[in-house]
Amino acid sequence: MGQVFQFAINGLMSGAIYxxxxxxxxxxxxxxxxxxxxxxxxxxxxxxxxxxxxxxLPASDWFPDLTYAPDWLATAKAEAxxxxxxxAYLSWLENLPRIAFGLIxxxxxxSLLARVIERFFMRPLLGQSQFAMxxxxxxxxxxxSGVKSMIWTGDAAxxxxxxxxxxxxxxxxxxxxxxxxxxxxxxVIAIAIFGxxxxxxxxxxxxxxxxxxxxxxxxAYSMGISVPQVFARxxxxxxATGAVAGAILAARDGISPSLGLFGFSVLAIVLMGxxxxxxxxxxxxxxxxxxxxxxxxxxxGDWVEVTPYIAVLIVILIRPHGLMGSEEVERI
Amino acid sequence: MINGNLKATxxxxxxxxxxxxxxxxxxxxxxxxxxxxxxxxDYLILIACQYGIMVVAVVGVNVLTGYTGLISLGHxxxxxxxxxxxxxxHAGLTALSVPAxxxxxxxxPAAMALAAGIGLxxxxxxxxxxxxxxxxxxxxxxxxxxxxxxxxxLAPFTGGKNGLTTADPSFFGWVLDTQREVYxxxxxxxxxxxxxxxxxxxxxxxxxxxxxRERDYSAEILGVSLLRYKLTSFAISAACCGLAGALxxxxxxxxxxxxFELLLSLQLVAALVVGGMGRTxxxxxxxxxxxxxxxxxxxxxxxxxxxxxxxxQIRAPLQEIFFGALIIGFIMFEPLGIAQISDRVxxxxxxxxxxxx
Amino acid sequence: MLRVEDVHLSFGxxxxxxxxxxxxxxxxxxxxxxxxxxxxxxxxxxxxGFYTPSTGRVIVDGQDISGLKPNARAELGMARTFQxxxxxxxxxxxxxxxxxxxxxxxxxxxxxxxxxGSAQKEELELRADLEERIIDFxxxxxxxxxxxxxxxxGLQKRVELARALAMQPKLLMLDEPVAGxxxxxxxxxxxxILDVQEKFGTTVLLVEHDMHMVMDICSRIVxxxxxxxIAQGTPDEIANNSAVVDAYLGQxx
Numbered sequence: 001m002g003q004v005f006q007f008a009i010n011g012l013m014s015g016a017i018y019x020x021x022x023x024x025x026x027x028x029x030x031x032x033x034x035x036x037x038x039x040x041x042x043x044x045x046x047x048x049x050x051x052x053x054x055x056x057l058p059a060s061d062w063f064p065d066l067t068y069a070p071d072w073l074a075t076a077k078a079e080a081x082x083x084x085x086x087x088a089y090l091s092w093l094e095n096l097p098r099i100a101f102g103l104i105x106x107x108x109x110x111s112l113l114a115r116v117i118e119r120f121f122m123r124p125l126l127g128q129s130q131f132a133m134x135x136x137x138x139x140x141x142x143x144x145s146g147v148k149s150m151i152w153t154g155d156a157a158x159x160x161x162x163x164x165x166x167x168x169x170x171x172x173x174x175x176x177x178x179x180x181x182x183x184x185x186x187x188v189i190a191i192a193i194f195g196x197x198x199x200x201x202x203x204x205x206x207x208x209x210x211x212x213x214x215x216x217x218x219x220a221y222s223m224g225i226s227v228p229q230v231f232a233r234x235x236x237x238x239x240a241t242g243a244v245a246g247a248i249l250a251a252r253d254g255i256s257p258s259l260g261l262f263g264f265s266v267l268a269i270v271l272m273g274x275x276x277x278x279x280x281x282x283x284x285x286x287x288x289x290x291x292x293x294x295x296x297x298x299x300x301g302d303w304v305e306v307t308p309y310i311a312v313l314i315v316i317l318i319r320p321h322g323l324m325g326s327e328e329v330e331r332i
Numbered sequence: 333m334i335n336g337n338l339k340a341t342x343x344x345x346x347x348x349x350x351x352x353x354x355x356x357x358x359x360x361x362x363x364x365x366x367x368x369x370x371x372x373x374d375y376l377i378l379i380a381c382q383y384g385i386m387v388v389a390v391v392g393v394n395v396l397t398g399y400t401g402l403i404s405l406g407h408x409x410x411x412x413x414x415x416x417x418x419x420x421x422h423a424g425l426t427a428l429s430v431p432a433x434x435x436x437x438x439x440x441p442a443a444m445a446l447a448a449g450i451g452l453x454x455x456x457x458x459x460x461x462x463x464x465x466x467x468x469x470x471x472x473x474x475x476x477x478x479x480x481x482x483x484x485x486l487a488p489f490t491g492g493k494n495g496l497t498t499a500d501p502s503f504f505g506w507v508l509d510t511q512r513e514v515y516x517x518x519x520x521x522x523x524x525x526x527x528x529x530x531x532x533x534x535x536x537x538x539x540x541x542x543x544x545r546e547r548d549y550s551a552e553i554l555g556v557s558l559l560r561y562k563l564t565s566f567a568i569s570a571a572c573c574g575l576a577g578a579l580x581x582x583x584x585x586x587x588x589x590x591x592f593e594l595l596l597s598l599q600l601v602a603a604l605v606v607g608g609m610g611r612t613x614x615x616x617x618x619x620x621x622x623x624x625x626x627x628x629x630x631x632x633x634x635x636x637x638x639x640x641x642x643x644x645q646i647r648a649p650l651q652e653i654f655f656g657a658l659i660i661g662f663i664m665f666e667p668l669g670i671a672q673i674s675d676r677v678x679x680x681x682x683x684x685x686x687x688x689x
Numbered sequence: 690m691l692r693v694e695d696v697h698l699s700f701g702x703x704x705x706x707x708x709x710x711x712x713x714x715x716x717x718x719x720x721x722x723x724x725x726x727x728x729x730x731x732x733x734x735x736x737x738g739f740y741t742p743s744t745g746r747v748i749v750d751g752q753d754i755s756g757l758k759p760n761a762r763a764e765l766g767m768a769r770t771f772q773x774x775x776x777x778x779x780x781x782x783x784x785x786x787x788x789x790x791x792x793x794x795x796x797x798x799x800x801x802x803x804x805x806g807s808a809q810k811e812e813l814e815l816r817a818d819l820e821e822r823i824i825d826f827x828x829x830x831x832x833x834x835x836x837x838x839x840x841x842x843g844l845q846k847r848v849e850l851a852r853a854l855a856m857q858p859k860l861l862m863l864d865e866p867v868a869g870x871x872x873x874x875x876x877x878x879x880x881x882i883l884d885v886q887e888k889f890g891t892t893v894l895l896v897e898h899d900m901h902m903v904m905d906i907c908s909r910i911v912x913x914x915x916x917x918x919i920a921q922g923t924p925d926e927i928a929n930n931s932a933v934v935d936a937y938l939g940q941x942x
Binding site: 529531536545551556558610 | 737739758759760763764768769771775776777778779780784787788789790791792794796797798800801802803804808809811812813816817820852856
């Protein structure tokens, strides 16, 4: 029983990150009716930006070290036993300037990237067929993946966690449960961002403009909504949340090009939940997270990578528009 | 009215090469392909074989994505099934002591049928969902196919991550054990595939595909069974990719799972977009660009940087960027692809000197 | 020929059709009229199988077709055109019309792959037949190779009629065939519809707003308002029916 709990909580923690990534795909879809196949690669870029600004730059000679190292911290760190929670908090505090700088810079850089993509590749196709725009994102997969390998030639590396990473141990029904603090914190961050953005889209004028643009671009345009601006906002939103998700993932799994492929499993999750339903996608993300954890437990780690794909095929066959997606009534 | 296209019978009007320059082009191409193995060096044979295999696979993607309008990002998976299918079937036939000279005649159709069967399975969601959902479904299917091939439990059959070695095919005792000989097989298959698939689109079957792409409900009203034709399209498409896979296995005599991953699926789509979706000549032109692009890059980099380590390092990423840029560039500036450009050229030739453009 | 029995259709809470029943006699032109939103197109969509009515039956030639898919209905000889033209825009006029013959042809996948032989024979016969029977008849020979997008609205409507006729339908359903046309084009279209009825003996069901045309060419008229059938009869009866006049002009205060 305790073991089930352990895997369930592991699943929820990775599910929350899925949800955060999915948010970007759904937001872009809601605003522009384009499914961004390259979202995983945008996230990969976000992760590499974080790696650059939090690790590579501070390590270079000409850039400030960006660590917070007053005397008391050094002494406290020396006194704290290895792998103790205190040591974890102290080392996080020491790295905090790097983490904050890296995260903010990564968000800015990813947003800039999104603006470039939107302005030069998406906007010229405004009003063209969806097919064309989807194909553009397919082309972007290749371009972003190539650009990444051009700039960052190094192998897999590790980056600092966003939150302190003490090991948390407790017992449930007599069996031990073990959680990394940073993963728990990431889950909280992911859910908070997800909730805040969904609320913002529901309540704010910008959110209404986005929904109007998704209904009918030309009508929205003629009603005075700047459709290009809505598009740009959606892309920036997706890239910014993607950068946070990328930083979390990079800290958890190490930084590597396979982050791009990760995006495809999130795409599967998005379709499972229903392309245009934030709630459905959130539920699907959590379900797949837990499902993956259970698969890992019962069938082994190999099967985890195909779990979302098998799940999406089954869900699409049973409910073609996902768990909570709206079925388009065909007008003839 | 300028048409340069005057016909006296319906039969003449229904011809495909309705223009002397097109006829000349097709026969010229065929003659070149036939003479090629006698004059080309090994390097050119290698390129030509890669090209032929690519053409067959892209024709398959064209049937589904170009003509029927169902986006697929997972056709690399069907190529994998063809390649592994033919390899494993060969091993099985040898075990059953079927004469070697007959084996390819069983193995190739069987591998195609296997790919078509799995295509039908993957196509099932297409009956209920359209567009993006289908693209993700096919993508998922291809990930699952590669995963199963690499799975340790199936390694006794598939060789797992180490891949398999394919036997040299023997046609009634003529063993194709050099690349130059396999070229003959590939060229014949490529021509046959392009021709047969082109024929489809002169009849009700192909028209039904196009109608589904254009407006599915309207097609249904006119009596086109969406179920039947979407699945048929999937099966034909997968069978072509299966054939490409079989040729691939014969040509390289070795199959590895990583050769069929996402990059291949993207290359197939890129070739189609570049060549022209829903056009007979689309795959023929597009595959040429996709096959020549890496060679072109290699030459350019070699000229600019010499054979340095850096040049070798940036070649792979550059190639990736180039494929992506091709898709994006053609979608933005010539969405109908090279086939459209060639159409313009042929039209201009036909009218010359009376009109241009 | 066509009998509609007590058809009800609703989308969620919206009742699009409430108890529509009428009969279209063989070889005659029956008109369906009503103000905007009366449920005319919904009725057509029920007839061609896009919407499944919650209750009621549709009977063609004595056969209950309520459960059939749209393509199966086409094979029974039901053809239709659409209110906002649903031609295949990426195909030429000729290919559009050929597609209309889909149900009449027999080429299967294998003969199609070969082409030469039975498929070619069938295609050439089809071409000759279409040229004589449809393209000449509807006077669209000058545009047969043109892409749909290059055609003006009136011609597109005519091509759509051609595509429906290619099927050699027993029942032809026309959804607003002259909407948005000028007088001359309307007169042309009315003449074509009458010709079709005379020449092929086709049963025609027609939804239209142009009252003059409906009154002129229909032998029976069914009037819908807010999903309810408020009258049916000959054009004269309808013109003098007070409920119909109320629906169109508004009730006298």
